[in-house]
Amino acid sequence: MKSPEPVSGPLPFANSFIEVPPGGFKMGGSSSDKYVSGVELPRQDVTFPKGFAISAAPVTEHEWSLFRSGSGAVGTDSLKPVVNVSLKEIENYTLWLSESHPDTRYRLPTESEWEYACRGGADSLFPWGSGISVNDANYLYDERGTPVGPGRRTPAGTYPANGFGLFDMLGNVCEWTASAWTASHASNCFDPTRRVIRGGAWDHLPRILRVSWRDWAPLEARYDNLGFRLIKETMQS
DSSP states (O other): OOOOOOOOSSOOOTTOEEEEOSEEEEESOOTTOTTOOGGGOSOEEEEESSOEEEESSOOBHHHHHHHHHSOOOOSTGGGSBOOSOOHHHHHHHHHHHHHHSTTEEEEOOOHHHHHHHHHTTOOSSBTTBSOOOTTTSOOSBOTTSOBOSOSSOOOTTSSOOOTTSOOOSSSSSEEEEEEEEOSSTTOOOOEEEEEEEESOOTTSOGGGGSTTOEEEEETTOOOTTEEOOOEEEEOOO
16 A cells, blocks of 8 residues: 655654643543553553654664765655664764763653653543544554555655644654563562663554553664654753
8 A cells, every 4th residue: 555645745754743732631641541551551640741852753764874874865765764773873863962962861761751742632542532543653554454555654744743742752663661571660670671662653453553562672672663752852061
């Protein structure tokens, strides 16, 4: 199936950050969701007294190429999310970015920051409502296992932004977070050998793209459906 065309006009993605406003939300899945699992429960009230700046889209191949080689061609393919990157490589990338921008610190979002940003101000299964279609996000199969999506990564901006103006929070690639894995939202037992991943990817079912879905990856993982986005913090003098 042919994927939607990327949005036209200037690309607002690479090196662009969106200011997420202060606020609160209920983190986790709803007991009325037929696909909810124990790792998504119980729901927790989370508040952010201050907002934060988060990448408008996952870090792209073009952005990664600047880090790796100091140069990179800006083309359609290079606007796809970078994948096959480990946590150590991401740590090196954030250090490089921070050194390149004085008084600024870059890091992965925590799991709660990620979900708050993903919801875009909504409290539903998906940021746009209770259902999902191939026009909303990049995923491969419908719930019957029939291929309906493009079956590959797509460039940033191919699908609509959420309520905060963020692209590909769901679908295209799963995303690393900074949070150690826990078996539920109530657990205080953190596994330092695993990190929470979120969002669902191009090769997944719609149920994996629910806002509350969570899974884990080992620290050294390098998957073809796993990328990342960043938080940007301005350091006070």
